[in-house]
Amino acid sequence: MKISWSRIWCLVAFEVLRLFTTKRGLLALSAFATIWFIILYYFVGSASAMVISPSFESMASQLFGALGLTALLDWPVAEYAIYWLVALYFFPSFALLVCSDQFCSDKHRGTLRFITLRTTRAELILGRYLGQLLIIAILILLTSIATAILASVRDVTLLSASLQIGAKLSLELLIVVMPFIALMSLLNSFVNSARLAIVAATLFFALGPLVLAFIQYQFGQVFYLNWLFPGEQISSILSQSSMATSQYLLPLIQTALLLITSHLLMKRASL
Amino acid sequence: MSLIIDVQQVTKQYGDKTVLNKVEFSLEKGAPVALVGPNGAGKTTLFSLLCGYIQPSSGNISILGHVPGNSALFGRLSALPQDAQLDPRFTIAMQLNFYARLQGMSNKFAKKDTARVLDMVALSDVVNSLPSELSHGMRKRATIAQALLGSPEIVMLDEATAGLDPANAKEIRAIVSEHASEVNFILSSHDLSELERLCDQVLYLDNGQLKQHKTLGNNDSAGFLTLRMKQHYSEIMPAILQIPGVSQVSMTQDKEYLLTISNEQGKLAIEMDLLTVLASNNWSYAQLINGKTLENQLF
Numbered sequence: 001m002k003i004s005w006s007r008i009w010c011l012v013a014f015e016v017l018r019l020f021t022t023k024r025g026l027l028a029l030s031a032f033a034t035i036w037f038i039i040l041y042y043f044v045g046s047a048s049a050m051v052i053s054p055s056f057e058s059m060a061s062q063l064f065g066a067l068g069l070t071a072l073l074d075w076p077v078a079e080y081a082i083y084w085l086v087a088l089y090f091f092p093s094f095a096l097l098v099c100s101d102q103f104c105s106d107k108h109r110g111t112l113r114f115i116t117l118r119t120t121r122a123e124l125i126l127g128r129y130l131g132q133l134l135i136i137a138i139l140i141l142l143t144s145i146a147t148a149i150l151a152s153v154r155d156v157t158l159l160s161a162s163l164q165i166g167a168k169l170s171l172e173l174l175i176v177v178m179p180f181i182a183l184m185s186l187l188n189s190f191v192n193s194a195r196l197a198i199v200a201a202t203l204f205f206a207l208g209p210l211v212l213a214f215i216q217y218q219f220g221q222v223f224y225l226n227w228l229f230p231g232e233q234i235s236s237i238l239s240q241s242s243m244a245t246s247q248y249l250l251p252l253i254q255t256a257l258l259l260i261t262s263h264l265l266m267k268r269a270s271l
Numbered sequence: 272m273s274l275i276i277d278v279q280q281v282t283k284q285y286g287d288k289t290v291l292n293k294v295e296f297s298l299e300k301g302a303p304v305a306l307v308g309p310n311g312a313g314k315t316t317l318f319s320l321l322c323g324y325i326q327p328s329s330g331n332i333s334i335l336g337h338v339p340g341n342s343a344l345f346g347r348l349s350a351l352p353q354d355a356q357l358d359p360r361f362t363i364a365m366q367l368n369f370y371a372r373l374q375g376m377s378n379k380f381a382k383k384d385t386a387r388v389l390d391m392v393a394l395s396d397v398v399n400s401l402p403s404e405l406s407h408g409m410r411k412r413a414t415i416a417q418a419l420l421g422s423p424e425i426v427m428l429d430e431a432t433a434g435l436d437p438a439n440a441k442e443i444r445a446i447v448s449e450h451a452s453e454v455n456f457i458l459s460s461h462d463l464s465e466l467e468r469l470c471d472q473v474l475y476l477d478n479g480q481l482k483q484h485k486t487l488g489n490n491d492s493a494g495f496l497t498l499r500m501k502q503h504y505s506e507i508m509p510a511i512l513q514i515p516g517v518s519q520v521s522m523t524q525d526k527e528y529l530l531t532i533s534n535e536q537g538k539l540a541i542e543m544d545l546l547t548v549l550a551s552n553n554w555s556y557a558q559l560i561n562g563k564t565l566e567n568q569l570f
Binding site for chain 1: 319326340342345354355360365
C-alpha cells in the first residue's frame with residue numbers, strides 16, 4: 001500500500017484549520033480554555049499550595065498514600081502533581097468528544113466522494129487521525145505551559161524543572177490519548193454522525209466491563225480482554241512510581257490495532 | 272484510439288437485489304458519452320463503481336489502465352457525484368483549494384486554479400461564501416467546479432444540469448462542449464435533447480442491464496427525418512405522405528412527426544419538398560431534424 005505523505009500533510013493541515021477557522025472549532029476551543037482556566041486557577045494553583053504547606057503535608061501524604069500516589073509528592077513542582085491527576089482523566093474524555101467527527105459526517109453528506117477521488121482511504125484515515133492527534137497535542141502542550149507558568153509565578157527557580165517535567169508529562173499524556181482518538185476513528189467508520197459516535201463510545205466504556213465480567217464469570221477464566229479498552233493502563237501510570245515501558249506500549253499497540261481495523265472497515269465501505 | 276474505460280461483466284448486488292447485471296462496455300478517448308436510462312436503471316450505481324465509491328459484486332473495471340480508487344487516477348479522473356455536498360463549515364474557496372492541494376498543486380497554484388474553475392461556473396463573486404449561503408443551483412455549480420480542478424482526463428457528471436436554471440444549464444453545456452476535445456466527459460441526464468447535443472455515444476441502461484451502446488449520427492437513423500411543428504395541423508400527415516420518397520409518416524408525440532425516407536440519396540430533394548409543402552400551406556415548423564431524435568432511437 002503506497003502512502004503519500006504530502007497528501008496526509010494536506011489532510012492534517014486542513015484538520016487544524018477546522019479547529020481554528022470554523023465556528024464549531026472556535027467554540028470547542030473557548031470551552032476548553034474556560035474549563036482549563038478553572039482547573040488551573042482553582043485546582044492546580046491552590047491545591048499545590050496545600051500540598052507543599054507544612055500544616056497540610058501530613059493530610060496530603062495520607063490522601064495521596066491512600067490513592068497510591070505518594071511518588072507525586074516527591075516532585076519538585078507540586079503543581080504538576082495536581083495537573084497530572086486532572087489531565088490524565090480529562091484529556092482522554094475530551095478527546096472522545098472533540099475527535100468524535102473524524103469522517104462520519106463527511107461520509108453521510110457525501111463530501112468523502114469528492115475527497116476519495118484525490119486521496120486513498122488509508123491516507124484519509126491516517127491523515128484525519130494525525131490531524132486530531134496534532135490538535136490534542138497542541139492543547140496538551142498549552143495546558144502544560146500554563147502549569148509551568150503558574151509554578152514559575154510562585155517560585156521562579158522552578159521554571160527549568162517545570163519545563164522538563166511538563167515536556168515529559170505532555171508526551172506521556174499524548175501516548176495515553178492516542179488510542180482514544182483511534183477508537184473514535186474506528187467508530188466513525190460505521191456510524192453516520194458525531195453524536196452517534198459519542199453514544200457508541202459511551203456504551204463501549206459503560207457496557208464493556210460488564211460484558212468482560214460476565215465472560216469471566218461464565219468461563220471462570222481471565223482472557224485479558226480488558227487490554228482491548230483504551231485507558232486500561234491509566235490507573236497503573238497514575239502514581240508515576242515506576243516507568244514501565246509496557247505501560248506505554250499497550251496504548252501504542254491499541255492505537256495501531258484500532259486504526260488498522262478502521263482502515264479494513266473503510267476499505268470496502270460504500271461511500 | 273486508446274481505451275479509457277473497460278468494464279467487463281460487472282454485477283452489483285445489494286442483498287438479493289441485482290442493481291447491475293453483467294454490464295460490459297468499453298469507451299475510447301473521444302467525444303462525450305451519455306449514460307441514459309429510467310430512474311432506478313443503475314446509472315448512479317455505475318457512476319459510483321467507476322469512481323471507486325462502491326465495489327462490484329463481480330466483474331472487472333479498468334479506468335485508464337487502473338482499478339477505480341487507485342492513486343494513479345487522482346487528478347486524472349474527476350466526478351460530480353449525485354447528491355454529494357460540500358462541507359457546510361468551510362467556504363467554497365477553502366474547500367476547492369484543499370482539493371487542489373490534494374491533487375498535488377502548490378498552494379499558490381491551487382488558489383489560482385480554484386479562481387479559474389469558479390470563474391468557469393460564474394461563481395467568482397461568492398468564493399468566500401459558505402455553501403449554506405448559496406442557492407441550490409450555485410452549490411451545484413460549485414461542485415461542478417471541483418470536478419474541473421487541474422486537468423482531468425475523464426470527468427463524470429451525474430445529472431449536472433438538474434436543478435439549474437436554463438441560463439446556467441446552458442453555461443454548463445457550453446463548458447462541456449468547449450473542453451470536449453481535451454477531456455473525456457461522461458454525462459448522465461434525463462434531458463435527452465441535452466445529451467443529443469453534447470454526446471457522440473450513448474449507453475442505455477435499463478433495469479440494471481446495458482440495453483444499447485450506440486454511436487449517434489451513424490446510419491441507424493439515416494433514412495429518417497423528424498419534423499417538429501409549432502402547432503397541430505390536422506391535414507399535415509396526408510400532405511407529407513404525398514411527397515415523393517416519403518414512405519411513411521408517424522406521429523411520435525404531440526406536434527412531432529417521424530418521416531421514413533425510402534430513397535436516402537434523394538433526401539435533400541425531399542427536405543426541400545417538405546419545406547415547400549409547409550410554406551404553401553402556411554404551416555409553421557419549429558425544427559427539422561436529420562434522422563431520429565435520441566428519444567425515438569432509444570424508446
